[in-house]
Each structure stands twice: as C-alpha cells, then as structure tokens.
Amino acid sequence: AQRVTQPEKLLSVFKGAPVELKCNYSYSGSPELFWYVQYSRQRLQLLLRHISRESIKGFTADLNKGETSFHLKKPFAQEEDSAMYYCALRTNAGKSTFGDGTTLTVKP
Amino acid sequence: EAGVAQSPRYKIIEKRQSVAFWCNPISGHATLYWYQQILGQGPKLLIQFQNNGVVDDSQLPKDRFSAERLKGVDSTLKIQPAKLEDSAVYLCASSLLGTLSYEQYFGPGTRLTVT
Numbered sequence: 001a002q003r004v005t006q007p008e009k010l011l012s013v014f015k016g017a018p019v020e021l022k023c024n025y026s027y028s029g030s031p032e033l034f035w036y037v038q039y040s041r042q043r044l045q046l047l048l049r050h051i052s053r054e055s056i057k058g059f060t061a062d063l064n065k066g067e068t069s070f071h072l073k074k075p076f077a078q079e080e081d082s083a084m085y086y087c088a089l090r091t092n093a094g095k096s097t098f099g100d101g102t103t104l105t106v107k108p
Numbered sequence: 109e110a111g112v113a114q115s116p117r118y119k120i121i122e123k124r125q126s127v128a129f130w131c132n133p134i135s136g137h138a139t140l141y142w143y144q145q146i147l148g149q150g151p152k153l154l155i156q157f158q159n160n161g162v163v164d165d166s167q168l169p170k171d172r173f174s175a176e177r178l179k180g181v182d183s184t185l186k187i188q189p190a191k192l193e194d195s196a197v198y199l200c201a202s203s204l205l206g207t208l209s210y211e212q213y214f215g216p217g218t219r220l221t222v223t
Contacts, residue, residue: 095153
C-alpha cells in the first residue's frame with residue numbers, strides 16, 4: 001500500500017530565510033505527487049503538482065524517484081506563507097493518500 | 109464558479125446516534141471524494157465516486173458508514189451508529205476526472221463531535 005510521510009509536524013523560520021518542507025513516499029508504481037496548502041480559516045487547496053513542474057508563489061518541488069521524495073522549497077519565506085502544508089500521492093488507479101501535514105510558521 | 113458546498117458545518121451528537129452529511133460538488137465534476145480528517149492527521153480517503161459508481165471504498169468502515177451519490181451529483185455520507193472515535197472533520201472534494209492530474213477542490217468540511 002502507498003504511504004506519504006511528512007517528518008516535521010512543525011517548522012518555524014524567519015522571514016526571508018529559505019524553507020524546505022520534507023515529503024517522502026512509498027509506492028510501487030509511478031506516482032503523481034501534489035502539495036496542498038490550508039491557510040488559516042480557508043479551505044484546503046492545491047499548491048502545485050509535480051507533473052506541471054511549475055513554481056507557485058515562489059514554491060517549487062522536485063520529484064526524486066531515487067530517494068522517493070518530493071520536498072517543497074522556497075528560497076525566501078514570507079509571513080503569508082504561514083499555513084498547513086500537506087503532501088499527497090495519487091496512484092495509477094486514482095486513489096489519493098495524504099501525509100499528516102507540516103505547520104509552517106514564518107516569523108517577522 | 110461556485111465551490112464545493114457541504115452541510116452542516118458543525119454537528120454534535122451522542123455516541124450511538126446517527127448523523128448524515130451532505131455534499132454538492134462543483135458542477136460538471138465527475139469525481140467526488142469523502143475524507144475523514146482526525147485532529148493532527150491528514151485527510152484519509154473514505155470513499156471515491158466516479159459519477160454515481162464507487163471507485164474506491166476500501167477504507168470505509170462499512171459496518172457503520174454508508175455513502176451514496178444521487179444521480180451522479182450530490183452525495184450523502186451517513187454514520188450509524190456513531191462512536192467516539194468518529195469525531196473528526198469530514199471533507200468532501202470533487203475533481204474533473206479521477207485518473208488524470210486534475211486537482212481536487214475541497215469543501216469547507218463538517219466538524220463532527222461525538223460525546
């Protein structure tokens with residue numbers, strides 16, 4: 001069965017510092033990986049997906065199949081990045097599995 | 109476009125009672141998901157519909173949980189009877205298709221407290 005692990009429950013950085021939120025996965029097939037974000041009092045929403053190889057709000061994530069990781073990175077964190085971040089995996093059959101999330105706090 | 113709607117937003121019941129949640133997905137979205145999110149954990153998929161057929165319900169506790177999707181649009185999730193461990197936020201999401209890289213759009217969730 002597939003599994004998504006986010007090893008850090010809490011992550012705190014200062015404004016302007018680089019930030020990396022870790023995500024590791026296990027899945028025997030070829031996965032689709034996503035990062036979802038939930039800002040305070042808002043709905044869970046898609047941040048980015050690996051297949052698009054896009055940068056959203058300055059965030060990027062690279063799928064590393066050798067290390068089975070999909071870490072989320074941003075070179076200069078902003079206070080508005082403070083939120084809960086979830087890594088998610090979708091299998092070939094379309095089933096989604098989420099990690100337990102990382103709460104990011106960006107301090108002024 | 110209107111987002112995914114869910115009701116009620118909050119519900120408090122006693123154990124062994126029944127409860128039902130309703131979800132209206134985004135118009136035209138064929139795939140509908142129900143997730144259970146226990147405090148401190150990520151969303152756990154309970155059931156996934158494609159139109160009105162079930163794609164995956166492997167993690168649905170079928171002895172007490174049931175779900176249906178009427179005419180491939182709205183959906184209801186029912187718990188009967190509820191247990192204390194069912195206290196969680198129940199999230200509904202929808203997407204255009206289930207097997208391609210289309211994003212899931214989430215509703216605001218229903219917070220259930222079982223006492």
